[in-house]
Amino acid sequence: MPENILHLLADIAWPAAIAIAWIAGEAGYRWLSLPRISSYGIAGFVMAVSQGGFLADPSGGPVVLLANYAFALILFELGYRINLRWLRKNPWLGVTSVVEATGTFVAVFLLGRLFEVPVVASLLLAALAMSTSPAAVLRVANELRSSGQVTERVLHLSAFNCVFAVVVFKAVVGYWLLANDGSILHVLWNSLVVVAVSAGIGALFGVAVPGLLRTIGRVDQNATIAFAAAILLMTALTGSLKFSPLLAALVFGLVARHQRMILSQAQRNFGTLGNLLTVLLFVFVTTTIGWKQAQTGIYLALSVVGLRLVVKVLVSTAFARLGGITWRKGALTGLAMAPMSVFVVLLLEQSRHLNLGALDQVAGVAAIVLLLEVIGPLATQRALIWAGETHRTGEH
Amino acid sequence: MALEPFKDSKALSMGVELELQLVNTTDFDLMPSAGDLLHLLERNKFPGDVKPEMTESMIEIATDVHTRYDQLLAQLRCMRDALVTAGDRLNVALCGGGTHPFQRWYDRRIFDKPRYRELSGLYGYLAKQFTVFGQHVHIGCASADEGLYLLHALNRYLPHFIALSASSPFFQGIDTLFDSARLNSVFAFPLSGRAPFLLKWTDFSEGYFAKMEKTGVVKSMKDFYWDIRPKPEYGTIELRVCDTPLTVERAAALAVYLQALCRMLLEHKEAPPAEDDYLVYNYNRFQACRFGLDGVIVHPKDNVSLSLREDILSTLRRIEPHAAALDSQAGLDDLQREVSHSGNHASYLRGQFHEAGSVNGMVNAAVNVFRQGVPT
Numbered sequence: 001m002p003e004n005i006l007h008l009l010a011d012i013a014w015p016a017a018i019a020i021a022w023i024a025g026e027a028g029y030r031w032l033s034l035p036r037i038s039s040y041g042i043a044g045f046v047m048a049v050s051q052g053g054f055l056a057d058p059s060g061g062p063v064v065l066l067a068n069y070a071f072a073l074i075l076f077e078l079g080y081r082i083n084l085r086w087l088r089k090n091p092w093l094g095v096t097s098v099v100e101a102t103g104t105f106v107a108v109f110l111l112g113r114l115f116e117v118p119v120v121a122s123l124l125l126a127a128l129a130m131s132t133s134p135a136a137v138l139r140v141a142n143e144l145r146s147s148g149q150v151t152e153r154v155l156h157l158s159a160f161n162c163v164f165a166v167v168v169f170k171a172v173v174g175y176w177l178l179a180n181d182g183s184i185l186h187v188l189w190n191s192l193v194v195v196a197v198s199a200g201i202g203a204l205f206g207v208a209v210p211g212l213l214r215t216i217g218r219v220d221q222n223a224t225i226a227f228a229a230a231i232l233l234m235t236a237l238t239g240s241l242k243f244s245p246l247l248a249a250l251v252f253g254l255v256a257r258h259q260r261m262i263l264s265q266a267q268r269n270f271g272t273l274g275n276l277l278t279v280l281l282f283v284f285v286t287t288t289i290g291w292k293q294a295q296t297g298i299y300l301a302l303s304v305v306g307l308r309l310v311v312k313v314l315v316s317t318a319f320a321r322l323g324g325i326t327w328r329k330g331a332l333t334g335l336a337m338a339p340m341s342v343f344v345v346l347l348l349e350q351s352r353h354l355n356l357g358a359l360d361q362v363a364g365v366a367a368i369v370l371l372l373e374v375i376g377p378l379a380t381q382r383a384l385i386w387a388g389e390t391h392r393t394g395e396h
Numbered sequence: 397m398a399l400e401p402f403k404d405s406k407a408l409s410m411g412v413e414l415e416l417q418l419v420n421t422t423d424f425d426l427m428p429s430a431g432d433l434l435h436l437l438e439r440n441k442f443p444g445d446v447k448p449e450m451t452e453s454m455i456e457i458a459t460d461v462h463t464r465y466d467q468l469l470a471q472l473r474c475m476r477d478a479l480v481t482a483g484d485r486l487n488v489a490l491c492g493g494g495t496h497p498f499q500r501w502y503d504r505r506i507f508d509k510p511r512y513r514e515l516s517g518l519y520g521y522l523a524k525q526f527t528v529f530g531q532h533v534h535i536g537c538a539s540a541d542e543g544l545y546l547l548h549a550l551n552r553y554l555p556h557f558i559a560l561s562a563s564s565p566f567f568q569g570i571d572t573l574f575d576s577a578r579l580n581s582v583f584a585f586p587l588s589g590r591a592p593f594l595l596k597w598t599d600f601s602e603g604y605f606a607k608m609e610k611t612g613v614v615k616s617m618k619d620f621y622w623d624i625r626p627k628p629e630y631g632t633i634e635l636r637v638c639d640t641p642l643t644v645e646r647a648a649a650l651a652v653y654l655q656a657l658c659r660m661l662l663e664h665k666e667a668p669p670a671e672d673d674y675l676v677y678n679y680n681r682f683q684a685c686r687f688g689l690d691g692v693i694v695h696p697k698d699n700v701s702l703s704l705r706e707d708i709l710s711t712l713r714r715i716e717p718h719a720a721a722l723d724s725q726a727g728l729d730d731l732q733r734e735v736s737h738s739g740n741h742a743s744y745l746r747g748q749f750h751e752a753g754s755v756n757g758m759v760n761a762a763v764n765v766f767r768q769g770v771p772t
Binding site: 152 | 420421427428429431432435436482484485486487
């Protein structure tokens, strides 16, 4: 009998966790004005088995597929909102992006060396630190119904620095593999080929799905389900082939946009499906972290989080006027770029099959993820509110 | 505070104000970006006047005072190009059109200025539903009485301007079957409609306005949302029924149509305006809003039904000598083509809707037309 109950409890663990996290999200939003996703993260961390909770570490399990899918939906939406023509019309945006990403990479690498982290591990850490997690940025922007220059820029910069992060991360992995087993084929496969093929799969979907929809007709009604189904297929496909679902989803959105098929407003966030999966995604991220693990790297983590934010704010402020916005909005754009957790966790999860011993040496990663899961969305939320780009409620 | 005296201005001078939409480049919904755009425009010298409007997704531009069509058009084009360039730097698209076809009024953000917040508090949802975009044309008047004469003499031509400028067939996501759905939003305001039939400025300012002010309902001329209203501080009358057309070229053509019409009316060859002209006024206005150039109006003097299209074409012929004197025939030719071949911008937008299959695609087309100047 007790065995049956244990089974039952194990079966309902994740659904129950999602329900609890959702309640926490609503409560935190109402009483503390916390972004909902911050509360999901805290709830996930508390419920994780490493903190004495009931949620086993989901790494490698079926929940990962769902988390990847949730993130892929977000990345697709982000890709769809990226206007590449803007880069041509306003080159300073591109300059800001390259400088803030490079600056972050160099600064965090040097910091890692200062903390006596080995070279390869420092490089990996620096690559991860470049990224701004699109999940947090897009969710917070949608939650606040924010729009304006800070919102637009943070979304674009986040998409670009994620691409940089994936590419550099894969390159460092390639370098590391080369140093360890020396098989040039293995190296190329895990860096160049993975990046190129993932982007290729995304581009293929980006051409095929809108084409299919056009053939069927009634674009505005079918689009949401069609894209959601296509993304699910693509996530499963790239996941099992060990390619990068993240890159594929982003490119999918980007290519679909430039096919000039226009989505209607109703499809923001992928509606209820997107909202539900977001709860799962943010709970998932913190259940991968144990308190002990986080504690050991706390000083490095605090330094990385602080330094990364300083670089991003400085660069974004420095190019603000040239890019056509005020200093203030430039600084706020930098602040809004704080989040990075979801992106990092999923990128690491997808690299699990490589047995990246190098990264296990960086104890700080867990702490960084935990810190930014809570603080990151809060920073984005404050930045957007201070920029005056959010929808003020309560007015008549 | 009494109404200020009517400042005399150069007869038949003109100025154009356009309210423009700011939309994003992804799904083409309205985008609250007036503040960002104004910041950028302030840094470079803007070839005209630009200011925020009631909601953050709208800006208003105004030309200088002109007498010539070519100069008016040149300035409008300069302003258009400056706006488009600034918009490109901020990933904000601009377009004309009297309504945004699918915006939801409760999503709008009121521009942070005391007057707008006050209006928003008074009118509630009307203020946000008032996110509509119009063209205003000012015509200079040599005297206040001449202004009032023109204001009322124009009553029979008002439907022309509605039909020619109509560019708001969609509202809140659906085809309203009106060519100008925008005016329906304007009519919801308590002080909209027509000006009282007074032809002497003293009767207007010391009689009507003073009494209205005493009631506490109005404080200034700005509180009247009339179709045509006197603007004493400029010494002009202001025509306010036009939707913002999709192109600045059409906006300039509408302005010179009004200019030439006023020149003709000032010859006093037509029967003088009378209070009874207004018996058919609202009906005619409805016909123009609903059916555009296909509307049928009733002539106020002899009660004959007229096709609006025919009436405009014959008016264009009658004002030819005046257009020649004002050197504005090129503008009127544009309207002539519109009436006899291409149709107004409302029908252009409907065509784009069917082609693109979505309201979003329709706004995309409006953005391109605004940029290029000609519907393709």
